[in-house]
Amino acid sequence: MVPLQDLMRFKPINQINTVLKQEYFEPTITWAFRVVLALNVPLIILPLFVGFSYNIIWAAFGAYMLSLLDYRGAHYKKITIQCIETGLITAGALLGMYSSYSIGVAVITMFFVGMFAALIRNWSDYGSSIGVAVGFFFLFGLSNPATGILAFETCMYLMIGAGWSILITIISFPIRPSNPVRRSVAKVWKANTDFLDTLIQQQVAFKEISSTQILQKELAVRDAINHSINLFARRQTDKTRLKAQHYDMMIELRKTASLFGATLSSMHEELEVINSKSFQSIRKSVLYKTLSAFNQASARMSVLIFTLEIEDLTLAKIRVKRCATSIELFKEASDDLKLNDKERQALQHFIETLEKAQDYLLLTLEQIEQKLQFKKSDYLENYKLSFNNFLSGLKPEALMEFLRELVNFNTQQFKYALRVATGLSIGVFLFKFFNINHGYWIPLTMIIVIQPYYGATRKKSIERIVGTVAGILLGGVIMLLPLPHQVFVGLLVVVSFFVAYFLRNNYKVGVFFVTIMMVILMQLSQQGSWELIGWRILSTLIGAALAITAGYVFWPIWEKQRFPFLIKNAFQQNKAYLQQVIKYFNNELSVNESWHKHRRSAEAANNDVFACVQRMYEEPEHIQIMVDQNFSIVGVNIRIAREITSVALIVNEMNSKTPIRELTDFTENATEIFDWMIQKAEFPFSSPTPIEFRSIKKCLESAVFETDDNLQFIQTELKKIIFELETLCLLIQQRDVAMAKKLI
Numbered sequence: 001m002v003p004l005q006d007l008m009r010f011k012p013i014n015q016i017n018t019v020l021k022q023e024y025f026e027p028t029i030t031w032a033f034r035v036v037l038a039l040n041v042p043l044i045i046l047p048l049f050v051g052f053s054y055n056i057i058w059a060a061f062g063a064y065m066l067s068l069l070d071y072r073g074a075h076y077k078k079i080t081i082q083c084i085e086t087g088l089i090t091a092g093a094l095l096g097m098y099s100s101y102s103i104g105v106a107v108i109t110m111f112f113v114g115m116f117a118a119l120i121r122n123w124s125d126y127g128s129s130i131g132v133a134v135g136f137f138f139l140f141g142l143s144n145p146a147t148g149i150l151a152f153e154t155c156m157y158l159m160i161g162a163g164w165s166i167l168i169t170i171i172s173f174p175i176r177p178s179n180p181v182r183r184s185v186a187k188v189w190k191a192n193t194d195f196l197d198t199l200i201q202q203q204v205a206f207k208e209i210s211s212t213q214i215l216q217k218e219l220a221v222r223d224a225i226n227h228s229i230n231l232f233a234r235r236q237t238d239k240t241r242l243k244a245q246h247y248d249m250m251i252e253l254r255k256t257a258s259l260f261g262a263t264l265s266s267m268h269e270e271l272e273v274i275n276s277k278s279f280q281s282i283r284k285s286v287l288y289k290t291l292s293a294f295n296q297a298s299a300r301m302s303v304l305i306f307t308l309e310i311e312d313l314t315l316a317k318i319r320v321k322r323c324a325t326s327i328e329l330f331k332e333a334s335d336d337l338k339l340n341d342k343e344r345q346a347l348q349h350f351i352e353t354l355e356k357a358q359d360y361l362l363l364t365l366e367q368i369e370q371k372l373q374f375k376k377s378d379y380l381e382n383y384k385l386s387f388n389n390f391l392s393g394l395k396p397e398a399l400m401e402f403l404r405e406l407v408n409f410n411t412q413q414f415k416y417a418l419r420v421a422t423g424l425s426i427g428v429f430l431f432k433f434f435n436i437n438h439g440y441w442i443p444l445t446m447i448i449v450i451q452p453y454y455g456a457t458r459k460k461s462i463e464r465i466v467g468t469v470a471g472i473l474l475g476g477v478i479m480l481l482p483l484p485h486q487v488f489v490g491l492l493v494v495v496s497f498f499v500a501y502f503l504r505n506n507y508k509v510g511v512f513f514v515t516i517m518m519v520i521l522m523q524l525s526q527q528g529s530w531e532l533i534g535w536r537i538l539s540t541l542i543g544a545a546l547a548i549t550a551g552y553v554f555w556p557i558w559e560k561q562r563f564p565f566l567i568k569n570a571f572q573q574n575k576a577y578l579q580q581v582i583k584y585f586n587n588e589l590s591v592n593e594s595w596h597k598h599r600r601s602a603e604a605a606n607n608d609v610f611a612c613v614q615r616m617y618e619e620p621e622h623i624q625i626m627v628d629q630n631f632s633i634v635g636v637n638i639r640i641a642r643e644i645t646s647v648a649l650i651v652n653e654m655n656s657k658t659p660i661r662e663l664t665d666f667t668e669n670a671t672e673i674f675d676w677m678i679q680k681a682e683f684p685f686s687s688p689t690p691i692e693f694r695s696i697k698k699c700l701e702s703a704v705f706e707t708d709d710n711l712q713f714i715q716t717e718l719k720k721i722i723f724e725l726e727t728l729c730l731l732i733q734q735r736d737v738a739m740a741k742k743l744i
Contacts, residue, residue, distance in 0.1 A: 031070075034172055035500035038067035038165045040493050046160075054144070055157040057521065058093075061140070062161030065089065065133040067168065068500075071126045079169055085130050086162040090155050092134040096141020097151045103432045106142055110428040110443065113138045114421035117447065119413060135424070135447040139440040142428065181250040182305055184228035188257040189302035191217075191224040195264050196295040203271055204288045214268065215610060215638060221261040222603045228254055229600075249371045253305065255596070256364050259649070260298070262599070263357040266646040269639065269720075270353065273346035278338040286333040290354065293319070293326040297361055304368060313368065320361045327354050345716055349646070352713070356649060412562075415555040416452045423450065423550035427543060437535045445543025450550060454558070455618025457551040461544035463508040468540040471515025476533050479519055492520045552620070559616040560625045566609040567630075568681035570637050573598070573605040575674035577641065578721070581648045582667045585714075586659040595648050599641075606638045625742070629735040633728060640724045647717045650710055660711075662702045666718060669696035673725050677732060684736050691729055696722055 042059040050056075066085060071078040092113060099109040117131035137158070146154055195217040202209035232251065297319035304312040334347055427443030430436065449460040478491065495517045503510035515536075522532060577598040584595045613634050616627045676691050700722075705715040 029501070030172070032497050032500035034168050035064065035067045036493055036497045037168055038063035038161075039496045040489070042161050042164060043492065044489060055154055058140075058154055059157040059161030059164070060521075061136075062086075062089065062158040063165040063168075064161075064496075065129075065136060066162050066165035068129050068133075068503075069126055070129065075169075079166060081126070081130075082162070082166050082169060085133060086159060086166070088130065089133050089137045089162070090158055092136075092138040093141040093155060093158055094151060096138040097144060097146040097154065098141075100142045100145035100432075103429065106432055107425045107429050110138065110142075111421045111425045114424035114447070115417045118417035118420040132447055136444060139428075139444050139447075142431070143438065143440045181228075181232050181247060182308070184224075184231060185250055185254045185257060186302045186306040188221065188224045188228060188254060188261070189298055189305060191221040192257065192261050192264060193295060193298040193302060195221055195261065196291060196298055199264065199268055199271075200288065200291045200295060203291065204284050211635065212614075215635070218265055218268075218638075219603070219607045219610060221264075222600075222607055225254070225258050225261070226600070226604065246371060249367055253364060253367050253371075256360050256367065257301075258596075259652075260357055260360040260364075262645045262649055263353050263360065265642045266353045266649060267350060267357075269642050269646065270346045270350040274339070274343045274350070276337070276339050276343055279343070279347075282330075282333045282337070286330050290326040290330045293322045294354070294357060294361075297323050301361065301364055308368070308372065310372075313365070313372075317365060320358070320365060323354075323358050323361060327351065327358060330354070345713075349713055349716070353646075353649070356653065412452070412557050415557055419550050419554040419556070420447065420450055422554050423546055426550075427546055430542065436539065437532060439535070439539055441536055441539035442543040442546065445540050446547040446550070449544055450547040452557070453615050453618075454548075454551040454556060454620075455615050458548055458618070460507065461548050464511055465540060465544050467508045467511025468515045469537060471512040472519065472533055472537055474512075475516040475519030476530065478516070479522075479533075488520055492517065495520060558619060558623050559612050560623070563609070563612055563616075563630055564681050564684070566605070566612050567633065567637070568678050570602075570605040570609045570634070571674055571678045571681060573602040574637060574640050574644065575671060575678075577602040578644050578670055578674075579667055581644055581651060582663050584648070585651045585654075585663060588659075595652075599645060599648065602641045602644070606634070606641055609634050610638065626735050626739060629731060629738065633731050633735070636724050636728050636731065640721055640728075643717050643720050643724065647714055650713055650717075654710055660702075660704055662699045662704060663714075666696060666699040669699060670721070670725065673729070677728060680732050680736070684739060693722060693726055696725075 039060050042056060042063055046056045046059060066082050066089075069078065069082060069085065071081055095109055095113060099106045113135060117135045120134070121127045121131040144154070198209060198213060198217045202214060232247075297316070300312070300316040300319045304316045331351060334351070337347070339347060423446050424443045427446050428440075431439030431442050436442070445464060449457060449464050451457045451460060483491075495513050498513040499510060499517055502513060518536070519533065577595070580589065580593070580595045580598040583589050583593075589595075613627065613631045616624055616630070673691055673693075673696070676688050679686060679688050697719075700715050700718055705711045
């Protein structure tokens with residue numbers, strides 16, 4: 001039987017998951033329907049006028065590949081990008097058709113097309129789909145050689161299909177996902193809720209929760225915030241005549257959600273300190289009830305921001321009121337606990353952080369009530385996403401940078417592009433030299449599954465193989481059924497819908513339906529046979545193996561090579577973050593400066609290096625080096641960022657802040673320590689001046705910190721930072737010694 005508190009814990013998660021499904025379902029369903037229309041209308045309508053021919057497959061694929069473009073900015077910009085993609089895929093198709101008559105020309109042309117596809121992939125989030133589309137039509141052209149009138153006719157069908165996809169984009173304007181800003185802010189609260197839920201599981205011991213899982217949830221909050229920031233910028237009020245009050249308030253709500261997330265990191269940090277038996281007596285009762293109250297309030301906030309319904313506002317107020325009650329009960333239960341001084345101080349700060357979190361919940365309710373009073377006619381969505389990552393890449397200065405990358409062998413982008421191009425060229429050689437039936441599936445599989453990182457390539461290759469084999473088996477059975485042409489068309493409509501739906505959230509299932517779709521297309525074009533299906537499986541296996549081999553052999557970039565730069569950047573960002581917070585306390589920041597920006601930069605840098613270490617574990621064991629030690633270093637650096645955030649939150653709440661010289665001295669000493677670590681990150685075996693911590697510790701011995709409770713807390717947090725810095729320096733030295741022994 002499931003304990004009652006287990007059921008209670010999952011209740012807020014179930015509530016918010018209902019909303020999340022709605023948030024995800026609407027845009028995905030409409031997108032899937034657009035993909036279905038793009039692919040199937042040419043297959044159904046064109047044969048009515050011109051009869052069925054293989055060129056109709058070109059039109060269907062042209063529409064299909066363009067419809068997969070996942071650009072979430074302004075509508076007209078997506079149309080522009082689709083027009084550019086149409087030109088690129090048409091050029092790729094022509095190159096393929098004309099190159100097909102010579103193995104040498106085909107291999108050389110594939111090399112340059114592969115380089116282009118890989119480089120354009122790095123220009124934007126949607127560059128990957130464009131690169132794959134260009135490579136696909138080049139390979140499709142290789143398998144269908146043509147010149148002159150025949151090539152022109154084929155390209156006309158391709159452009160007809162692409163034009164149909166663009167037309168769908170134009171007429172789908174009214175059914176775009178509504179209120180994208182609200183959705184993005186609701187997802188921040190959803191991430192906060194997930195973080196709280198994991199924290200509850202760890203602290204109340206429902207199950208074992210590793211520090212890595214906590215870090216992942218914490219970083220997920222930052223990812224949700226960054227996603228919203230990347231999509232939606234602060235409105236420039238002097239550049240618009242609209243009173244976009246709704247939009248401005250949503251940006252303020254995002255900021256409040258971010259600050260609430262910061263309190264969760266601070267809570268986690270303090271709870272890690274309190275381990276006495278006395279505290280265990282309330283951990284599974286009062287602490288659970290308190291954290292659950294905030295968990296349910298956070299879930300309700302996400303629901304409320306998404307719906308903006310009065311009923312949900314009322315429910316959210318009830319949840320927030322319960323948070324206030326739970327804080328009082330927690331205080332009462334904590335009074336008689338037997339704790340040491342360190343734990344007592346951590347508990348006091350935990351309670352203060354709970355109160356800050358409560359204040360942010362109340363502020364959110366106040367902001368929402370203000371928003372509900374605004375006129376709907378004043379609403380404005382101000383997308384930040386534009387052509388920054390693609391069209392701006394066509395500017396002369398960006399093109400010059402592109403050309404410089406082409407001749408700079410040491411860049412990661414160039415090595416990845418060279419790896420892709422070389423692998424694709426080998427795949428085309430195998431296809432053409434051995435005259436494999438539909439052998440273009442070999443390089444096509446590779447261009448789809450190969451990723452910049454070896455672990456990701458291996459994972460996607462396995463998913464591709466599993467999905468393809470399963471799809472082939474079911475598709476082969478379907479092919480054997482004595483069904484009329486119209487039924488196969490109907491099946492294609494259904495299957496293509498599932499292709500679009502699952503490619504977004506489950507690649508393996510998406511590949512399964514892609515394979516069935518390809519089998520049905522072969523059946524419709526009267527090319528289906530068990531021999532061809534066998535070649536499809538073999539080609540997929542060869543292409544996946546080639547992708548994994550290319551990632552391992554051809555100019556690989558292992559995470560041990562990327563780690564020094566990333567950890568160096570993380571140290572630099574933490575240093576800048578600490579400097580900004582102390583300057584903020586001492587009133588030394590200029591008008592346009594803020595500690596919030598540096599918090600984002602520090603957390604983003606820590607996120608990058610954390611992901612790097614995670615990928616290390618996916619690499620071959622003989623490639624890995626000091627992974628556990630590096631993971632420990634990253635973990636400590638993330639804790640430093642948390643503690644700086646704890647200081648920033650308390651400083652942010654202080655009404656009057658008199659500059660304190662000791663804090664400036666502390667920052668100067670901390671800067672020297674960070675600089676030492678930065679140098680060791682860049683030059684592991686260098687021998688910089690040994691670090692001593694007496695000076696930085698002495699900065700915190702001043703009596704000025706005893707004059708105020710807030711200052712005492714700041715003193716405690718800075719002492720924690722010193723401890724973490726000492727730990728970092730020791731870990732770095734131990735790692736360097738171990739690395740030196742390995743090299744001997």
